[in-house]
Each structure stands twice: as structure tokens, then as C-alpha cells.
Amino acid sequence: MNPLTDFIQTTLYPALFDRANMAFPELGLKQYRGGWATPCKLDGTQSHPYRQDKSVITRNHPTRILEQGGDSKDLLSYWMERNNQTSTFEAVCSLCSAIGIQAPERQTSEEWEKFKAEIETRERHLSAMRKALHTTEQGAQVIDYLKQSRGYTEQYITKLIEWGIGVITPEIASQMGDAIPRSLQMDKHLLAIPYRNRDRLLGFTFRDVTGSLGGGDKYRFTFGLAKKANLFGLSGLRLTGNKEKDRTLTIVEGQLDALHAQLEGLENVVATGGVNISTEALTEAKKMGVERVVLILDTEDTPEKNAQRDKDRAKALRTIHSAGLEGFIVTLPSDDGAKTDVDSYLNTHTIEELEAVIEGNESAALFIYRLIEEEALAKFQAQKQQDKWDERNVSDFRKAVLAHLSDPITRPIDRDLIYKQVSDFSSGTITATALQEEAEAIIAVENAKRQTEETKRIMEQASTLAKAGKPEEALELVSKELPKLREINRDKEFSKYLNTPPFGQFANLNGGTETPYYFWDRKNENPEQLILPSGALSIIAAPTSHGKSTMLRNLALHTAKNGAEGAVLYFTLEESLDNLKIQFATLNSAPSLPFISNNYFKTIQAYKLRKSLEYFAHTGDLNQTLREVETQLQLFEETLWNTGRLRLYFMERPESNHLIDVISYLCKQIKVKAVFVDYIQKLHKAGYRNNRREELGEISQDFESLALKYGIPIVMGAQVNREALSPLEIANQNIGDSSNIEWGASVIVMLWNSDFKALPKSQLWEADPDKKRSPDQTLIESRGLTLGEKGKMFALLSKNRGGAVGLSSVWTYETAKGIITDTTQPSAKGINATSGAYFQTAPETPITTPIQTKIKSSEELPF
Numbered sequence: 001m002n003p004l005t006d007f008i009q010t011t012l013y014p015a016l017f018d019r020a021n022m023a024f025p026e027l028g029l030k031q032y033r034g035g036w037a038t039p040c041k042l043d044g045t046q047s048h049p050y051r052q053d054k055s056v057i058t059r060n061h062p063t064r065i066l067e068q069g070g071d072s073k074d075l076l077s078y079w080m081e082r083n084n085q086t087s088t089f090e091a092v093c094s095l096c097s098a099i100g101i102q103a104p105e106r107q108t109s110e111e112w113e114k115f116k117a118e119i120e121t122r123e124r125h126l127s128a129m130r131k132a133l134h135t136t137e138q139g140a141q142v143i144d145y146l147k148q149s150r151g152y153t154e155q156y157i158t159k160l161i162e163w164g165i166g167v168i169t170p171e172i173a174s175q176m177g178d179a180i181p182r183s184l185q186m187d188k189h190l191l192a193i194p195y196r197n198r199d200r201l202l203g204f205t206f207r208d209v210t211g212s213l214g215g216g217d218k219y220r221f222t223f224g225l226a227k228k229a230n231l232f233g234l235s236g237l238r239l240t241g242n243k244e245k246d247r248t249l250t251i252v253e254g255q256l257d258a259l260h261a262q263l264e265g266l267e268n269v270v271a272t273g274g275v276n277i278s279t280e281a282l283t284e285a286k287k288m289g290v291e292r293v294v295l296i297l298d299t300e301d302t303p304e305k306n307a308q309r310d311k312d313r314a315k316a317l318r319t320i321h322s323a324g325l326e327g328f329i330v331t332l333p334s335d336d337g338a339k340t341d342v343d344s345y346l347n348t349h350t351i352e353e354l355e356a357v358i359e360g361n362e363s364a365a366l367f368i369y370r371l372i373e374e375e376a377l378a379k380f381q382a383q384k385q386q387d388k389w390d391e392r393n394v395s396d397f398r399k400a401v402l403a404h405l406s407d408p409i410t411r412p413i414d415r416d417l418i419y420k421q422v423s424d425f426s427s428g429t430i431t432a433t434a435l436q437e438e439a440e441a442i443i444a445v446e447n448a449k450r451q452t453e454e455t456k457r458i459m460e461q462a463s464t465l466a467k468a469g470k471p472e473e474a475l476e477l478v479s480k481e482l483p484k485l486r487e488i489n490r491d492k493e494f495s496k497y498l499n500t501p502p503f504g505q506f507a508n509l510n511g512g513t514e515t516p517y518y519f520w521d522r523k524n525e526n527p528e529q530l531i532l533p534s535g536a537l538s539i540i541a542a543p544t545s546h547g548k549s550t551m552l553r554n555l556a557l558h559t560a561k562n563g564a565e566g567a568v569l570y571f572t573l574e575e576s577l578d579n580l581k582i583q584f585a586t587l588n589s590a591p592s593l594p595f596i597s598n599n600y601f602k603t604i605q606a607y608k609l610r611k612s613l614e615y616f617a618h619t620g621d622l623n624q625t626l627r628e629v630e631t632q633l634q635l636f637e638e639t640l641w642n643t644g645r646l647r648l649y650f651m652e653r654p655e656s657n658h659l660i661d662v663i664s665y666l667c668k669q670i671k672v673k674a675v676f677v678d679y680i681q682k683l684h685k686a687g688y689r690n691n692r693r694e695e696l697g698e699i700s701q702d703f704e705s706l707a708l709k710y711g712i713p714i715v716m717g718a719q720v721n722r723e724a725l726s727p728l729e730i731a732n733q734n735i736g737d738s739s740n741i742e743w744g745a746s747v748i749v750m751l752w753n754s755d756f757k758a759l760p761k762s763q764l765w766e767a768d769p770d771k772k773r774s775p776d777q778t779l780i781e782s783r784g785l786t787l788g789e790k791g792k793m794f795a796l797l798s799k800n801r802g803g804a805v806g807l808s809s810v811w812t813y814e815t816a817k818g819i820i821t822d823t824t825q826p827s828a829k830g831i832n833a834t835s836g837a838y839f840q841t842a843p844e845t846p847i848t849t850p851i852q853t854k855i856k857s858s859e860e861l862p863f
Helices: 004-018 075-082 089-101 110-135 139-146 155-161 170-179 255-263 279-287 303-322 344-346 351-359 364-382 391-405 413-425 433-468 470-489 491-499 546-562 577-590 603-618 627-643 656-669 692-710 741-744 775-782
Strands: 030-032 036-040 055-058 064-067 072-074 187-199 200-208 219-221 248-252 267-270 292-297 326-331 511-517 528-535 536-542 567-572 644-651 672-679 712-718 745-753 794-801 809-815 819-821
Touching: 004 075, 004 089, 004 110, 004 692, 030 644, 064 075, 072 075, 110 139, 110 170, 110 200, 139 155, 139 187, 155 255, 155 279, 187 219, 187 255, 187 292, 200 672, 248 255, 255 267, 255 344, 279 303, 279 672, 279 745, 292 303, 303 326, 303 364, 326 364, 364 391, 391 413, 391 433, 413 656, 433 470, 511 546, 511 712, 511 794, 511 809, 528 536, 528 644, 528 712, 528 794, 536 546, 536 692, 536 741, 546 567, 546 577, 546 672, 546 712, 546 745, 567 577, 567 656, 577 627, 577 644, 656 672, 656 692, 672 692, 692 741, 692 745, 741 745, 775 809
Parallel strands: 248 267, 248 292, 292 326, 536 712, 536 745, 567 644, 567 672, 672 712
Antiparallel strands: 030 036, 036 055, 055 064, 064 072, 187 200, 200 219, 511 528, 745 794, 794 809, 809 819
């Protein structure tokens, strides 16, 4: 495919569907669940005053705009017509500018014009086929086949017809000329199914409706249809609105299987047209953002056929993995032992039942291991003496398992399950511990070898580009491939984030994490407690130096000490790990050592020396110097650090993909109750080439999906830009670099440190005490906020899904100690509002079993 054609299909049209209102503002397009609608005709004139959907852009046809009862035009042609443009490339560039995406490099447009003409010709043929379905004898034969042979209901047949099936007649076939295959039997292959991929009509599938043809003879395809390289029904659009879910593609065998599932409401389901899946088709899906594939192949009616199907499934799963995607498998249940495919399953089951089956998918590695088990079991049963394993069979089984464990298709989480399953299957003949030790040694060698080979290959390609005078392309290649090379040894890289052995996988948390902070309405009534919702993203936003990092630390420490089970993970991208430890140790000690200031030190020793001198200078008590400081630090170490309840990390790699992988890895190994990240604008997506605004919006949504996946609160700091001039002028749109960050957030708290005055251009904050205040300014000042004076923090609850918004509060901010305290807490809640009260240490129990190191006198803390 021509690069311009590929760009239009893979980048422009998906983005245009999301932002059609930006491209055609004069139409007044309004978004609804199924797409876009406008009361205007395609010429821009108003239709009936009460009709809101005269013209539509739908998810079924996301590249076209349809005037109901009028024309249907592809969106690029419509843009060119509206803007009097004749050059396709210039039109693409101007349309990219209108919707805010990066335009492609200069390309010729002849290939696109040819491609578009072919599509339009096929659309005309399809229109004739659909009409013939209702007006010809062949059409009646197709309808009868759908009712009698396939068992479809009248309601579902109506859906199929509306979607666009048709019938091939001799007259239409003659118009199509050489596109009709010679092997097509005009009296049998009557059902015409348009083969769409990303809304491109690439050709047609013709199916036998007589039942007299079997095997591969049941289907015929128009000449030139590249079905192996194009998955039937692939859209590439965010169909569900759930980005995490949209990264998963369900692949079935037949086109009627995919159609039935689609029309009953299952999103992101496509057909491969058989048991084989091509790498080209999977690569195309990957371009659309797909990361995972759930494979559903037909269930056969005999054990022998199903055994062959299992081999087909394993082969397909390996193809999926070789394309850089995660593979999962689903076996359809058969109620009576008969052959079952998705189409027949939906004739007797609901779409919800099918979705439940898909949710119970099995990973590729576990499925292939099950085949290894079945083969070993067959050998065991063939033994004459069946009371124990034959040594040779045990050896063969062990070798097969070890080879599978070292296969890249097997993920770390799969290995943990396989170790236990092997031990159970062999009745302890092969222990999980011994197998793990042997496997890890082999995996380390294999990974190192593979990493070396891949590195050499990439370096050779980069060297070739550099020698050809293309240094930028060489650097881009290395930058793109480097994360993949690092991930080859993922186990080794990520295990450094664990100080304890694996602790298993835990159930998601429910509800949210309560905090000791409240917001109030204008009457200082109806308090709203700040809750960090589980399975959601929260944002703490503030201008530079206004205390967002301090607030994150306060929330993290409170969460770590709230008595709930689990670890708090805190990631920083701007402070050293030593500084972060000191910040938290100081914050934890501050209520007991109230004079301690929150300064930065290069070492723990320097910190302890400085603090002991401060204590002595403050009290004059020679008996309370270094020992008192050490006691508080030891308390922090023993109750939070050694127990694993608070885990601090400095991330050297600012790639959001990498950080998400790290968090996912930890969530699979230990119980995590909350994650804090300081801060979002420091993150980048590896290999992302679109604008920064969209990049940050996607990062926000990625972390929202991560929180939802593991059912944990994720709290991120965010920088506010210079347009936030005063406490009354901070809003979600002021989040630096991208207001898109707010898309993924459920809760947003905006902060303003009272130490900072309103900026000069502020129109809403009156600095002159003699002039009249606005109601908002009067309210904030009545709560104790005076700009330019230290000690207060203004907080605005600007987003709160499921709760009140626009509420505010003024908290006490002790900058020297790093403590933010809400002294306005409602007494009815029974919460102690005393400064620092919620930092008092409660009895804790370790969530892991680490080797604990006790501190003796003034030894260095073993951080």
C-alpha cells in the first residue's frame, strides 16, 4: 500500500472520527454513542428544525458521512469538496492541521486516487447486491437459507440486511467482470458478504447456500481480495470507550461468526477466514493499537478433530506472539458434543454468556503447557505398570516443560503457575522449587543469548543507515528498538523492585482510600471528604513550588499508615532516592520532633548529625541528641520500611510504558493498596511521535486503565501552567502541557500555596485591601488565606466523579516540616484534627517476610 494511502487509513480516519466536529464546525456535529449527528444536510443547509440526525458519521462506517435519504461521501473527499481543494496530499495536510495531528511527509496521491476509485466501484456493486436481495429469486433463496439452515431469527436477519449483506446475480456478476472467480457457481454461491477492513470495502465473500458443497468449496472470494493480510471486520477505532478493553482483539474463524457477535453487541471482534492467521494481518491490527488477541476456534465433534484443532490453536498462538502481541485462547463449550462455532453458539446463548466465556480465557503459555501435560499423560497411561512414572517419561516431560518455560511466549506470571501445576501433576516427583531453579538458570542463558543476537542485528542495521548518510534514521531505529531489547531480560530488570519473594496475586480493593482532608461549600456546610478512589486515577495539581510533591508525600504516608493491608508504592522522577527517604523520615518524625525542618541532605549521616545539633540547640538537653533522632528514624525503618508498607523508587527511565510495566509487575507479586507518581509531565511514551498534548492525555488514560485493571488508587502530581494567576483562576485546563490529562482522572485537586501572591495579570484577585472583594475572594480570606503570608494551602476540588465538585478548603501548611493538615475536619466524623495527629504510628504487621536488619547505636540506616 502507498504510504499516503496507509496514513489516511491507519492515522487520519481514526483521528478524524474522534474529532469530526473540529473538521466540520459549520455542521454543528454532536457526538452520541454511535458516532456523530447533525441537523444539516451535506451542503450545509438546515433540514427539518426538529431533526437532529439528518447527516451522520457512524461507527459502522467511520470513514464516511451519510445524509439520510441523500448521498454518502468519504470524509476526505467531503473535506476537499467543502474547501475547494484538488490535491489529495494538500487536503490531507490541511485536514491534519484542523484536527490537530501531525501531517505526513510529502507523498504522491495517484495511488490513493486509484484505491479510492476501486472502493467506490465496489460500493456501487454492493448497493446493487443489497437491492437484489429483496427483488430477485436468488435473494429469496438467501433469506430462506438464513432462516432454515442457519437458524437465524427474523430480528437477526433484519440486522444482517441492515448491516449490508447481499446476493450475487448473473447481472451483477457480469458488471463485476474479472473480479468474479471462475470457480464461483452461480446457482450455489449466492450469499454475498462485503469484506470490510477499517471500513474499506476490499472485496466480497460468496457462500454456498445449498448445503451441497463442503470444506473449502463453500466459499469463493473476489479476485485480488487480500484476505490473509486483512482481518475481516477490523475497525481500529476505540469502539468501547474503554482504552484498556480496546487493546484486546477477539479473533474468530468465520465471517458469519464475527458478524453475529458484532451485531449482537460484542465489540472488537474480527474473522480470519480459517484456522490460520497471517503475520501481516496481525501487524495491521497492531498499528491500530491492539496489544492482546483472544482466539476462538471452532469446537469439533470428535476427540480426534479437537486434538488437531489444539495443534492449530498452538500454531496460531505462536504466530500471534511472533507478531509482538499477547495471545489468549478460548474453547467454546459444546452442550451436546456437536461442532460449535460462535455463530451457532449465539443461536442458543446470549451475548452476555459469550462474553463470560471470553473473560475466562487462558494464556497462550498455559494452553501450550496443558498440551504438554496431555501428551505426558498419554505416555503414562500407555505404560504397562501405571503405579509410578517411568524414568524416561519423567525425563522427557521435564525437558519439554523446561523448553516451554524458557520460551519467550511464557510470561513470568505463567511460569509461577506452571511450577505449581508441574509439581501437582507429577505428584511431587518434580518439585516446584527444583524446577524453578533449573528453569531460571536456562532462562538467564537464553535471554542473554537472545539479547546479544538482537542487539547485534539492530546495531548492524543502524550502522548501515549511518554509513548511508542517514544518522537520524539510525538514531530513531536504536531509540525505537532499545526498550524491546531491555524487555528481553524483563525478569532480571523488574525483580530489582522486589525486596521479598513473590507473594502471590491478590483480589482488587473496593471503594477507596479515605484521607484526613475535607472540602466545603460556600456556606461552610456539607463537607466532602477527599477519597482516593480504587480503580481510578487522581491528580494533585499545583504551580511550581506550591506543594504538590509535599501533598503527595502526606497522602502516601497517611495511606501507608492507615491500617489497611498492602504496600504503598511511591515513584519520583525528579528527586534522588536518598532525598526521598529523608523527606518521608522527616515527615514521619515531625510530630515527635516538632523543630525539625525538612531540608535536603546528601547522606543519612549528615541528616542525623544536623538533626541532633538542632535538637540540642532547641532543648539544651545533652541526653536527647543523636539517640532521639535515631529512635525516630529506626521507628520509621521498622514500621514502614522493613515491613514493606512504604516502598520508594527513583525512576531513571522517564518512559510511561516502562513505569506501567514496573507497577504491573509489582501488583502481580505483592498486595498493593495505592500508587503515587511525582509527576506526570516528567513522563514520555516510548516511540510516541504525535504532539505532546495528546501524548500526555494518552499517558493519563493509560494510568487510569492500570488503576482499573488492579483495582487500586493511582495518584499523580501535575504541574499547573502560568495561566493560573491566582487561587481563583486555577482550573483543570491550567494543567501544564495538556488539559487532556484530566480526561483519565476521576479526582483532581488544585493547590495554591499562600506564600505566593497573585500574579500581576490576575483580574479576579484584588490585592488592595481598601477595594471591594469578590464573593469568592471574601470566602477564601474568611477561611484564613492571605496571599503573601506563609502557613496556608488553598485547595480546590475541581473534579470528583460521583461526588460534589467546585468545593474548596484552606489547610495549614507547615513548609519547614512538610506537613499539610486539615484543621477544619468535621468533629461529627470523630477524626482528630490536631496537627500531625494522623502521623502517629499504629501497630503494623509486615506484608512480606524480609530479612530484617536491626540498628545498633549510630550505625548507618540500611536503606
